[in-house]
Amino acid sequence: MSDELNGRDDDDSAYDETREDAPRRKLSLALIAAVLLVLSGFAYLMYGGIADNLVWNMTPKQLLAKGTNAYGHAVRLGGQVAPGSVQWDEGKLGVRFRIRDEDGTEIHVQSKAIPTAMFREGIGVVVEGKLVKNDGAAQFHATNLMVKHSNEYKPPAAGHPASPEAMNRTLITN
Amino acid sequence: MKELYPAAGAPMRPRWLTRFGLFTLVYFAGAQTVALMNSPADSAMGDLQKIMYVHVPAAWTAFLAYFVVFVMSIAYLAKRNERYDLVAAAAAEVGVVFTGLALATGSIWGRPTWGIWWTWDPRLTATAVMFLMYIGYQALRGFTDDDDRRATWSAAVGILAFLNVPIVWFSVQWWSGLHQVQSTRDSMSAVYWNWLWLNAVAFLLLFVFFVASRYHVAVLERAVERRVEDAAMRAADTRRVAGESMSNVH
Numbered sequence: 001m002s003d004e005l006n007g008r009d010d011d012d013s014a015y016d017e018t019r020e021d022a023p024r025r026k027l028s029l030a031l032i033a034a035v036l037l038v039l040s041g042f043a044y045l046m047y048g049g050i051a052d053n054l055v056w057n058m059t060p061k062q063l064l065a066k067g068t069n070a071y072g073h074a075v076r077l078g079g080q081v082a083p084g085s086v087q088w089d090e091g092k093l094g095v096r097f098r099i100r101d102e103d104g105t106e107i108h109v110q111s112k113a114i115p116t117a118m119f120r121e122g123i124g125v126v127v128e129g130k131l132v133k134n135d136g137a138a139q140f141h142a143t144n145l146m147v148k149h150s151n152e153y154k155p156p157a158a159g160h161p162a163s164p165e166a167m168n169r170t171l172i173t174n
Numbered sequence: 175m176k177e178l179y180p181a182a183g184a185p186m187r188p189r190w191l192t193r194f195g196l197f198t199l200v201y202f203a204g205a206q207t208v209a210l211m212n213s214p215a216d217s218a219m220g221d222l223q224k225i226m227y228v229h230v231p232a233a234w235t236a237f238l239a240y241f242v243v244f245v246m247s248i249a250y251l252a253k254r255n256e257r258y259d260l261v262a263a264a265a266a267e268v269g270v271v272f273t274g275l276a277l278a279t280g281s282i283w284g285r286p287t288w289g290i291w292w293t294w295d296p297r298l299t300a301t302a303v304m305f306l307m308y309i310g311y312q313a314l315r316g317f318t319d320d321d322d323r324r325a326t327w328s329a330a331v332g333i334l335a336f337l338n339v340p341i342v343w344f345s346v347q348w349w350s351g352l353h354q355v356q357s358t359r360d361s362m363s364a365v366y367w368n369w370l371w372l373n374a375v376a377f378l379l380l381f382v383f384f385v386a387s388r389y390h391v392a393v394l395e396r397a398v399e400r401r402v403e404d405a406a407m408r409a410a411d412t413r414r415v416a417g418e419s420m421s422n423v424h
Contacts, residue, residue: 057350
C-alpha cells in the first residue's frame with residue numbers, strides 16, 4: 001500500500017529480475033531479421049530497377065520520343081545549353097536558347113524566368129514548363145529555369161578572373 | 175552507472191573532454207579560416223564555392239553519425255548494455271544537427287547557383303526523408319518512459335533508418351536530378367580538395383566532441399535517475415517497515 005502512496009503502480013523490481021531471461025533469444029532473431037531487412041531493402045533498390053520508374057527530369061530525346069503526348073503537359077527537361085544559341089529578349093524579361101541532349105537532340109526553349117549568374121553556354125540546365133507547337137515547330141515554354149552544376153570545381157583559367165565584377169557582369173550578350 | 179557519478183568537487187565534464195574540446199575548437203576555427211581565405215573563386219560559381227567547406231563535411235559527418243547509431247543499435251540488441259543505447263542516442267542527435275546544417279547550407283548555396291531554394295530532386299528528397307526519420311527517432315525516445323523499451327525500440331529504428339544513408343549517397347548516381355554527382359580528386363582542383371579534407375577532419379573532431387559530451391550528459395542523467403529511484407525505494411521500504419512495526423505494537 002505504501003507503494004501506491006508513493007505513486008509506484010507497477011512492481012518494477014520483479015520486471016528487473018526477469019528481463020535478462022526470456023526476451024533475449026527472441027530479440028536476437030529480431031536483430032538478425034532487422035539487419036537482413038535492411039540489407040535486402042538496399043539490394044532491392046540497387047538492382048530492383050526502381051531507377052527506371054522514378055524520374056525527376058526528362059531529357060530532350062525522351063520528351064520528343066513521346067510524340068504527340070509530349071505537347072501540353074507540364075514537365076521538367078534537363079540538358080545542356082547548346083553553344084551559340086543564347087539570345088536575350090531585348091526590353092523584355094526572357095531568354096531563348098536551345099537545350100541539347102547528350103546525343104545532340106535539341107529543343108528550342110523560350111524562358112520567362114531569368115537564370116542565375118552561373119548560366120552560360122555549355123552548362124547544364126533544367127527547365128520546367130510545357131512543350132508547345134509554334135508554327136509547326138516544337139518550342140518549350142519554360143516557367144522555371146535552373147542551372148545545373150557539374151562536379152567540377154576549378155579556378156578560372158588565366159586571363160578570366162572570377163572577380164566580383166566578372167560575376168556581376170551582365171549576361172546579355174546580344 | 176553509479177561509479178561514473180562524479181564525486182563532490184569533481185569537474186562536470188571529464189578533463190580530457192574539455193581539453194579535446196578546446197583543441198577541436200582551435201582546429202575548426204583554423205581550418206575554416208585557412209580554407210576561406212585561401213580558396214580561389216570557382217570559374218562557374220565564384221565565391222559561393224566556399225560554402226562547400228561546411229556543407230560537404232556536415233553531410234559526411236551526418237552519415238558517419240548515423241552509421242554509429244546503426245552499429246550501437248546492433249550492439250545494444252546483442253549485449254543489452256544501456257551505454258550502447260546512450261551512445262546511439264547521442265550520435266543520432268548530432269546526426270540530426272549536421273543533416274539540418276547540410277540542408278540549410280545546401281539551400282543557401284542553391285538559390286544563387288541553381289536558382290531555387292528547394293526542389294524535390296532525388297538527393298534533396300532522400301536527405302529530407304533521412305532527416306525526418308531521425309527526428310522521428312528522437313520523438314520516439316521522448317515519448318517512451320521505460321528505459322528498456324525505449325532502448326529496444328530505438329535500436330530497431332536506428333537499424334532500419336540507416337537504410338537512408340546509402341540511398342542518399344547513391345541517389346545522384348541512380349536517378350537523374352539537379353544535385354551533381356560526387357566530386358572526385360580529378361574533378362576538383364587540388365586547392366579545393368585539400369581544404370575540403372582539412373575541414374572534413376575538423377568536422378570529425380567536432381562530431382567526436384559533441385557525441386562524447388552528449389553521452390557524458392546522458393550518463394549523468396541516468397545516474398541521477400537511478401539515485402532518485404533508489405532513494406525513493408529506500409524511503410518506501412522504511413515507511414513499510416515502520417508501518418509493520420507500528421501494527422505489531424498495536
